[in-house]
Each structure stands twice: as C-alpha cells, then as structure tokens.
Amino acid sequence: MTKKEQTKQQILTASWQLFSELGYHQTSTRDIARAANVANGTVFSHFATKVEILKYSFESELEDILSRAKHSDSSTTATDRMYHYACFLYEFYLAKKEFSRELFKEIMWQQNELEPQLKAFKKRLINDNEATALDADIIIDIYFMTLMEGLNQEDSSVDSMLATLKAKLSKININ
Known part of the structure; x- marks a missing residue:
C-alpha cells in the first residue's frame, strides 16, 4: 500500500x-x-467534501455486499432477484440508518453519479430472464421507495421492509 x-x-x-x-x-x-x-x-x-467520505465508504462496502449477494443468487425472475438483493441491501442500510439517510439526502438529486451503478444493477436484474429494461426500471423504483419508507420510519426492520417489498412486487406482472 x-x-x-x-x-x-x-x-x-x-x-x-x-x-x-x-x-x-x-x-x-x-x-x-x-x-x-x-x-x-x-x-x-x-x-472534496465530507459527504464524499461517506460515499466512498458506502461504495466499498456495497461492492462487497453485492458480490456476496451475486454469489448466492439462484433466482430466475427479475422480481425474485430484486428480493434476493434487497435482503442484503436493506440490512446494510438499516444498520447504518443515520448515514444512509444522509447519503441519500445528498445524492438524491445527483442521479448522474449513480447512473453507472444503477445501469449495471438493472442489467443484472433482467439478465437470463424475460424481463425488459422498463421492467427493471419499475422494480428499482419499487425497491427505492420501500427503502426510503423504511429509512424514514423509526421502527422499521429488515423483515418489515422485505415484507413490504414482496407485497409490492407481487402486484406487478414481471417475470
């Protein structure tokens, strides 16, 4: 080093x-x-800023989490794959709730910075199944809205967030 x-x-x-x-x-x-x-x-x-420190730290941890999730992923549909990844991601974000809220507040309006990661993740969702890019957009929207709701509730838990995500995903007809 x-x-x-x-x-x-x-x-x-x-x-x-x-x-x-x-x-x-x-x-x-x-x-x-x-x-x-x-x-x-x-x-x-x-x-450049204090939030850059936060972003860098999150990115390195998220890469590890996404890698672990990828290796254990046996899902065949885009919605099942999203649920699988959410199991890992919701736990991570809730464990760092204050920091997650701050990070999302700072980057919410800077989606161009997240675009490469989101594009890669969307591709991962629809890889090897019949889902489309638009399907991936919808699934990601549901995932993020559930994440934001969970981070804003004082009594949220990984289980409650996953139950909400599963209920929402079951309402859409995407494979």
Missing part, C-alpha cells in the same frame, strides 16, 4: 469512528483531520 493509500485509509478509519461516536453532522472535517493525524488540507486532497 502506498503512502497516499495509507493516508486515505487513515482518513476513512478516523471519519467512521467519529461519525459513529459523534454523529455525521456533529463531525467536522477538521475533527477528521485531527483524528487521522493529518493536515486539514490533506483531507480535502483525498475527498
């Missing part, structure tokens, strides 16, 4: 520790720099 990669990892480790202890909003980039034992400018040389 290069010195630059080590510094980036120090910043990520320090930020997550502070986010967990103090909360996202209560943690400043100055706090992160101090905890990572780097200069304030060093944080910004690796990440």
